[in-house]
Amino acid sequence: MAQTTAKYHCLVTGFGPFYRYTEEENPAWLAVKPLTNSIIEDEQNNVRPIHVSTLQLPVSYQAVMDVVPLLHSHPPVFHPSIAEQAARNGVARPQKGYDFILHVGVAGRGALRVERVAHKFGYNMKDIYGRQAPVVETAPLPVEPEEPGDVPEEVLHISAPQIEQNQLELAEGPEPTPEPIRPKRGFGPGYENFQEEVYSDVNVVSLIRNMKQQNFEDVYLSMDAGHYLPDFIYYCSLAEVIRSVKPYERRRGTQVLVVHVPPVGQPLTSEQVTTALKLIITWVCSELQSIDDTLAKERFQ
Template structure:
């Protein structure tokens, strides 16, 4: 790891599903891979100075598949992280031994601004994934689907909340001369976006290191924001969160 980098951040996007042969979340997230920004990042070039700490970004594409989330997320929170075998980018050879300091998941939603999600749900999933597989059944709960024992049992609440101050994040980035189109949300959607968020928050607890986790919803391409604008918005969100770690 480069000695000047203070924070290592993992950003995930999703693979295809439904009518999306290329997922808008991954089209934005992949442009961030193996790049470095700073905690003072604003639109355009990040300013440099003694108070600006460097942040290295690693991007990962996760299939829009329940089983893929369940098999991948524990490794992302491990120390050191374990990425899927097919992930062979140069950054995979320099993963932080101490683990990522922040994990941000990005997924597509409806038209509008970026949405920073505050919470995720344990149960209530019904929709089939990209491989037409249903969400996992909770043993002993009849038709209830979502997370259950043994790994996600009664120790985990029906709703898990991010440790990040989402309201403060939104206030910071929507004020000033260059406001970001960003709003707070408590409805991640009971599909793969909600599913990966809950899984990641639970795995953060499992790992015992308190790694902050955030989920960002982006709009479809060209519906209020372009791919480049989404990527820039994610950069600014990450810079703001890391500046307060």
């Protein structure tokens, strides 16, 4: 059967100004920008052409909540805050949505980090606008009555004089200062049914093995996306995939990954990071092609 010419559609996002990085210096966007409105072809592995679109997003919790869910629509919808940029960058709007969305953020010096898991809570750091993630209103867990067997033996046998002495010491001492309670921040209304940790469907171990076989050694798997904007966008994006795919449907969802890149020259150049992103995109889409070919065969059986 002849190879179809249908394209895969990949969207790559990079973050904008971020503390010491200006718009043109953010390592994430520097590596992403050369991929704008490009085609990746891998004839050697017989992979369909991959159209790559790019978007720069602000380092903002609210921007993520405004923009990302719409990007997972079929076809994608552009929030007014990015509509002009999307038109300028020639961002595609495939009718069935993107096949792969790759979010790129910046971390400290070192190798590329391919993140495996995203977190629902724990976002206490302020974004570029000095704002924090939303406070999540959660009901306290009910307190279960303890069985006698659950009480430590030494507590059951405290004598009356000991208790009185302890109470006396507490009464004579200074009033204890209450511990400040840090509010839980992250994803609240609309995300109640999602787990606290959500994992990507991408086989990150196999991806990294392939990158090393392609002579890109400076890469490793990470299980801690940092509880900041890259982690936040990861959870938001993965949640939308879960929301959009129904159990009874015989189709795959959009693949999503987050990659953390180092500052330029520590040790990778921006060009090397761009090359690594291409390797990631090509490998993920080759895996999608295998899945799609299998699903196509099942339909004709």
